Amino acid sequence: MHPLTPHGQSVVADISNRYGVSQDAVITLLIAVNNGGGTQAQFSHPELGGMGQWSSGGMTMVGDMFNNGLKYTVSNICGELSSQLAQSQMFPPAPQPQYRPASSQSQSQSSGGYGGTSFSMQGGYGGGSSWPSELGSPSSTGSQNNLRYAVFPHVRRLAIDVNGQITVYDIGDHQIGGFSQQQGGDQSITFTSQYGTVRVADLPVVSPGSSSPAPQPTPEPVQQPTPQPAPQPAQANAPSMSSDEVFSLIEKLADLHAKGILSDADYEAKKAELLARL
Numbered sequence: 001m002h003p004l005t006p007h008g009q010s011v012v013a014d015i016s017n018r019y020g021v022s023q024d025a026v027i028t029l030l031i032a033v034n035n036g037g038g039t040q041a042q043f044s045h046p047e048l049g050g051m052g053q054w055s056s057g058g059m060t061m062v063g064d065m066f067n068n069g070l071k072y073t074v075s076n077i078c079g080e081l082s083s084q085l086a087q088s089q090m091f092p093p094a095p096q097p098q099y100r101p102a103s104s105q106s107q108s109q110s111s112g113g114y115g116g117t118s119f120s121m122q123g124g125y126g127g128g129s130s131w132p133s134e135l136g137s138p139s140s141t142g143s144q145n146n147l148r149y150a151v152f153p154h155v156r157r158l159a160i161d162v163n164g165q166i167t168v169y170d171i172g173d174h175q176i177g178g179f180s181q182q183q184g185g186d187q188s189i190t191f192t193s194q195y196g197t198v199r200v201a202d203l204p205v206v207s208p209g210s211s212s213p214a215p216q217p218t219p220e221p222v223q224q225p226t227p228q229p230a231p232q233p234a235q236a237n238a239p240s241m242s243s244d245e246v247f248s249l250i251e252k253l254a255d256l257h258a259k260g261i262l263s264d265a266d267y268e269a270k271k272a273e274l275l276a277r278l
Helices: 006-019 023-035 068-087 243-258 264-275
Strands: 040-045 050-055 107-109 117-119 140-144 147-152 157-162 165-170 178-181 189-193 196-199
Touching: 006 023, 006 068, 023 040, 023 050, 023 068, 050 068, 243 264
Parallel strands: 117 140
Antiparallel strands: 040 050, 107 117, 140 147, 147 157, 157 165, 178 189, 189 196
16 A cells, blocks of 8 residues: 555545545545646546546546546545645655765656656755754655755745755745756746746745745746647547547447447447547
């Protein structure tokens, strides 16, 4: 079973009891929501209808596509887990590996909170400084060369250590999903959240133990070029469709199949064609 903090175990047991599903099913959804940055999840569990997916404020799909009760249950559980991940420590902090030369860098998946993909933790530089005790335990940490960071979602703080100099920022309602660093100093550090790509320099600087400053306007996301998808030969002339439209058409096909209007082969072929447009 995936390790959880005592609070995480309590949350899983409570949700399992209230929704009438096993703790294993709840943990499967918890891991999926965490891996999806708190806004989406892809999962597979027999109690949840097999394979399925969820997105915050959007679509919920389960293997038993006509089981609306199961969709409602999955949607509610994922919503509660997303809120818990943003507000509390559900997974134990990842252990820090041994010191490696500052010139090396790699990437690893954090095991707690909305860490997402981050630079792996490195120790022994910056004078051996530790994170301010007022912030508690970070949900995710990372490092690259002479810089390291830690995210503390329970107190809405982000700590950046550059050459032993620690600066603490108020992250507001950002749900941090990952960091990147260009060549240079603090001005070049960005992270992703539900608002897109945001510069660390646009966040308010605070003292570790202080309360949140006055609300700041949401920073403008860094403009990113729109990626151009590679052409798909089989679907080159197919019109683009939203996920909701695709699943609506699949439900209509299933209804025609159930009435005997479509054969098994026709139904499977049309369904595969629609799923390919997602």
